[in-house]
Amino acid sequence: MSAPTPSPPIASVTRQLSRRSVFEALLHRSPISRADLAKVTSLSKQTMSEVIDAFEQQGLVRPVGRTSGNVGRTAVLYELSPDGGHVLGIDLGARRLTVALADIAGRVLAEVDEATDSRGGAWALDQIARLSDRLARDNHTHPSRIRSIVMATPGVVNPKSGAIEMAPNITGLDHLNVVGLLGEKLGTPVVLENDINLAVLGEIWHGCAQNVDNVAFLALGSGVGLGLYVNGRLVRGENGAAGEIGYLPIGGDPLQAESRLQGCLEYQIGATGVVRRYREAGGSDIDSERQVFERAQAGDPIASDVVDETARLTALAAAAVIATVDPQLLVLGGSVGARPDFADKVARVLLQLSARPVEIRTSTLGRRAGVVGALSVALRRLHDEFFGVAELATALPLPPPAHPSARQ
Amino acid sequence: MTRETAYCFAADLGGTKLAAAIADAHGQIVAELTEPTDPRGAAHVAEQIAACAHKLAQTAGIDITRARHVMVGIPGAIDPRTGRVSLIPNIAGLEDFDVLGFLRDRFGTDVAIENDVNLAMLGEHALGCANHCRNAAFLSLGTGAGLGLLIDDKLFRGARGSAGEIADLPIGRDPTSQIPSASGTFELEVGSLAIVDRYQRQGGTAATTVRDIFRLLEQGDEVAASVLDTTAHWVALAVVTLQSLLDLELIVFGGSIGVRPELYERVRRALPALFSRPITIAPSRLGDRAGLIGAAWAAGQALRQNRDHSRDSRQASGP
Numbered sequence: 001m002s003a004p005t006p007s008p009p010i011a012s013v014t015r016q017l018s019r020r021s022v023f024e025a026l027l028h029r030s031p032i033s034r035a036d037l038a039k040v041t042s043l044s045k046q047t048m049s050e051v052i053d054a055f056e057q058q059g060l061v062r063p064v065g066r067t068s069g070n071v072g073r074t075a076v077l078y079e080l081s082p083d084g085g086h087v088l089g090i091d092l093g094a095r096r097l098t099v100a101l102a103d104i105a106g107r108v109l110a111e112v113d114e115a116t117d118s119r120g121g122a123w124a125l126d127q128i129a130r131l132s133d134r135l136a137r138d139n140h141t142h143p144s145r146i147r148s149i150v151m152a153t154p155g156v157v158n159p160k161s162g163a164i165e166m167a168p169n170i171t172g173l174d175h176l177n178v179v180g181l182l183g184e185k186l187g188t189p190v191v192l193e194n195d196i197n198l199a200v201l202g203e204i205w206h207g208c209a210q211n212v213d214n215v216a217f218l219a220l221g222s223g224v225g226l227g228l229y230v231n232g233r234l235v236r237g238e239n240g241a242a243g244e245i246g247y248l249p250i251g252g253d254p255l256q257a258e259s260r261l262q263g264c265l266e267y268q269i270g271a272t273g274v275v276r277r278y279r280e281a282g283g284s285d286i287d288s289e290r291q292v293f294e295r296a297q298a299g300d301p302i303a304s305d306v307v308d309e310t311a312r313l314t315a316l317a318a319a320a321v322i323a324t325v326d327p328q329l330l331v332l333g334g335s336v337g338a339r340p341d342f343a344d345k346v347a348r349v350l351l352q353l354s355a356r357p358v359e360i361r362t363s364t365l366g367r368r369a370g371v372v373g374a375l376s377v378a379l380r381r382l383h384d385e386f387f388g389v390a391e392l393a394t395a396l397p398l399p400p401p402a403h404p405s406a407r408q
Numbered sequence: 409m410t411r412e413t414a415y416c417f418a419a420d421l422g423g424t425k426l427a428a429a430i431a432d433a434h435g436q437i438v439a440e441l442t443e444p445t446d447p448r449g450a451a452h453v454a455e456q457i458a459a460c461a462h463k464l465a466q467t468a469g470i471d472i473t474r475a476r477h478v479m480v481g482i483p484g485a486i487d488p489r490t491g492r493v494s495l496i497p498n499i500a501g502l503e504d505f506d507v508l509g510f511l512r513d514r515f516g517t518d519v520a521i522e523n524d525v526n527l528a529m530l531g532e533h534a535l536g537c538a539n540h541c542r543n544a545a546f547l548s549l550g551t552g553a554g555l556g557l558l559i560d561d562k563l564f565r566g567a568r569g570s571a572g573e574i575a576d577l578p579i580g581r582d583p584t585s586q587i588p589s590a591s592g593t594f595e596l597e598v599g600s601l602a603i604v605d606r607y608q609r610q611g612g613t614a615a616t617t618v619r620d621i622f623r624l625l626e627q628g629d630e631v632a633a634s635v636l637d638t639t640a641h642w643v644a645l646a647v648v649t650l651q652s653l654l655d656l657e658l659i660v661f662g663g664s665i666g667v668r669p670e671l672y673e674r675v676r677r678a679l680p681a682l683f684s685r686p687i688t689i690a691p692s693r694l695g696d697r698a699g700l701i702g703a704a705w706a707a708g709q710a711l712r713q714n715r716d717h718s719r720d721s722r723q724a725s726g727p
Contacts, residue, residue, distance in 0.1 A: 214567040226653065230566075235559055237655020238543045247652040247683065249645040250578065254682050261684070263652075316578040320649050323577045324555070326566025353578065356570060 121172025198373030423498025435708025449500030529556030531702030
């Protein structure tokens, strides 16, 4: 069975629309018979047969059984074939690297994550290639079947150089053509998108923000960032730097050199800021912000104060977001932000601060939000490649995601 | 001169003055006027808007029934789901008054209301200094502080119509904290009352309005200069906040205080020390007419859309 190829551009719009609506019905209603497909899409049985035959030849659909229980002849049921095309989602974080493989129907086939190579740069790119190969091999997928790859990264992708800028927590990415090099290593063009933007899309597809049109996702972990999704679209800003809220003039002196370099807010509430403030307040030596939170829970008064102040500053940042963009839902995510005890503290401060309180939820995808978002974009791009109709600006709606069948 | 068949009516309602215009189907203003806002509040103000339309129609020699779309800017937030207006401290009773229903009744045509700063943003986008921008903001500084946002070439209103209600941005002195910019609120630092108050607290005596302070500045008053420096510092922090959140191409300064070069030049000078990437700010090109011009432009656009729409539906249901 060969991998499907996109329809030739000469295909008529009508034919493209028929193929698209059949695919959409399969995406959302599998398993389904030809007769029911015809009913759902309002296409003639003749057209339906032609489309299904073509899909079968392309390896896009496969029969999965027959209808039962009805009087008369039983009908063949179809579903999208797992061999119809695969997508890869990658989340390159400062600490963890996650790679997930899904099929064209959005079923996550496998997912792996490991500590990011601390040497960064080319080593991190090699690590991505190694994990991708392993996933493909373990799932008996030829790499050429991976048709669409999206990677979540911190910082901002420079569209001219393909480098990742403003990502101080991973070294060596700001002078590498990450887009080009990774595309070569993986054999398929790679689309890069800011990790928090993808986390928002992940929560919308699969997490706590389903069916919400205006979402602000505030992530607090090693760094701090904001993803904004308004009226059905991500807000990227003029140079892709929207949501860089580490630079908000909150929590310290914005005229200090550290503020200008690292960002005034991030210098205080990013992981290194939390650790630094704990030490400065007389706390004993520790190496991660997680320990500060653990100690606060265990009753360490210095740690408690640091956590409270971190929550207060996070709430101030959230108040700035609410005053400016008026979201319908505020999602708190990231390794610190998604902690329920921390989110409660933030919500309590926010209630005192904001004249117009907004609903707050914690991320339900947690560390997976970025990779799930990357998969959702990779899927949309694949669907668009196969079934995009220039006259239709809207993307095919994604099916509700299945749970990973083989998480590792 | 071409004979226009349809016109629109636009108004920009403020706490102290009401500006109104009749415009053609392209949103070009053909007649306009400004008068003090009726201090008696909501119902009287709504009557005043209708009366302005009649005066303007007379001036321009246009039958008022040819005004096929009405757009009114108001100094408050409009919830897109309910149409309810809120956050209007300047005009008594307007929050509980059905402006939209009243005007629809009076004009017998399509009426829309929109936040005044949003309309100023549209004005600058259509005909002013934000002409080629896709991502921009109109920062209005006067009695209070407001913001109109253009995101991806479209006006951005937020989930409840209160995007850009920046009066309560957490920027300002926190009386309980030694840390600058801990948790004051923006309008308490930069509203006109705050500026006058700051001037008086710093020992200045000769000013009761911000206009006085600008006049004193010209005469070399050092307290006035220091007060404006402080005000510009807080405004610059708001600009940095907007830029961090939204990565804008341009922030337009408007409003009676915002357009003063004595203020925005101070803000411009303060920015490089606060933000490592360049931020572009510019004074409003349309000045205090930005809201009215934006309203006329938006009304013209709505008029043409409705016309095209009804033409399409006529064709669709044709023989």
